[in-house]
Amino acid sequence: MTANADSHPHAHSQGKLQLDSKDFQEFRDYLQTVAGIDLGHNKQYLVATRIRRILIDYKCERLGDLTRLIKNASNQDIRQKVIDAMTTNETFWFRDTYPYLYLQKSILPELAAKPGSSRIRFWSAACSSGQEPYSVSMIVEEFIRSTMGRSEIPAEIVATDLSSQILESAKQGAYDRLSIARGLSEQRLRDFFDHPAEDTWQVKAKVRQRVLFKPLNLQDSYLLLGKFDVVFCRNVLIYFSADLKRDILQRIHGTMKPGGYLFLGSSESLGAAADLFDMIHCSPGVVYKAK
Numbered sequence: 001m002t003a004n005a006d007s008h009p010h011a012h013s014q015g016k017l018q019l020d021s022k023d024f025q026e027f028r029d030y031l032q033t034v035a036g037i038d039l040g041h042n043k044q045y046l047v048a049t050r051i052r053r054i055l056i057d058y059k060c061e062r063l064g065d066l067t068r069l070i071k072n073a074s075n076q077d078i079r080q081k082v083i084d085a086m087t088t089n090e091t092f093w094f095r096d097t098y099p100y101l102y103l104q105k106s107i108l109p110e111l112a113a114k115p116g117s118s119r120i121r122f123w124s125a126a127c128s129s130g131q132e133p134y135s136v137s138m139i140v141e142e143f144i145r146s147t148m149g150r151s152e153i154p155a156e157i158v159a160t161d162l163s164s165q166i167l168e169s170a171k172q173g174a175y176d177r178l179s180i181a182r183g184l185s186e187q188r189l190r191d192f193f194d195h196p197a198e199d200t201w202q203v204k205a206k207v208r209q210r211v212l213f214k215p216l217n218l219q220d221s222y223l224l225l226g227k228f229d230v231v232f233c234r235n236v237l238i239y240f241s242a243d244l245k246r247d248i249l250q251r252i253h254g255t256m257k258p259g260g261y262l263f264l265g266s267s268e269s270l271g272a273a274a275d276l277f278d279m280i281h282c283s284p285g286v287v288y289k290a291k
């Protein structure tokens with residue numbers, strides 16, 4: 001420890017945490033290895049803000065102490081807490097509208113009309129607190145209702161995320177006033193939510209039942225997931241390097257049924273994986289069809 005006031009043992013509890021650049025580099029490399037997340041340079045402030053609490057809880061005086069702790073295989077809990085703190089879970093209902101409109105108007109009618117069509121399978125590949133897979137499930141529900149039950153198509157939505165903490169809350173399907181205010185119409189709130197407490201709205205069992213939550217790091221194998229008709233991989237590839245992004249998109253392509261549909265975030269593109277998909281304009285927005 002140096003004589004610098006910022007490296008005083010209690011510096012972080014006084015709101016003065018500063019990260020030494022060697023410690024930052026080591027932490028950054030580690031996060032890239034375990035979670036694929038590329039923090040880039042000059043993100044000391046972001047790291048300091050997000051992991052201040054963990055440093056205090058685990059009595060780490062420096063970021064380097066924490067990196068050493070999480071590198072130790074027996075400290076799974078702390079590692080998960082650090083990953084949870086460093087991932088951005090921003091999400092909301094029916095995000096960007098167009099994927100859900102296209103699903104409703106084009107993809108579901110097409111899949112439901114397929115002769116001998118079996119279960120329709122969706123994958124929400126970085127589902128965060130569940131708004132994305134539940135929005136898909138609501139669209140499926142509305143589709144079934146619009147055909148007056150004639151299309152009681154079985155559908156399954158596999159929802160995965162790296163953060164086990166966020167998955168726990170996603171499984172509950174319970175949201176506060178702030179969350180339900182983001183992207184839900186009053187009609188959908190009435191149709192698809194119970195209101196068990198003053199500040200709690202819970203997705204109805206019928207909508208939840210279709211969604212199967214599982215932890216999955218997008219860097220790991222997808223072999224056990226099976227094949228999908230539609231994949232939502234939205235607002236997560238931005239964290240990864242170009243090489244990792246290409247690798248993930250190639251493996252996602254491997255999970256898709258021929259002609260399956262892929263939605264990326266509205267500001268994301270296929271980059272080096274463009275050869276694997278055809279781009280369809282659904283104005284606004286685009287969807288990618290697996291070749």
Ligand SMILES: C[S@@+](CC[C@H](N)C(=O)[O-])C[C@H]1O[C@@H](n2cnc3c(N)ncnc32)[C@H](O)[C@@H]1O
Nearest residue numbers: 035087090091126128162163217218234235236
């Ligand atoms: C910004 S949210 C996107 C949520 C949703 N797809 C949407 O567009 O609204 C990004 C999510 O990616 C998850 N994530 C980050 N790195 C991941 C990885 N390596 N594997 C799986 N999920 C990851 C985070 O935990 C977070 O919940």
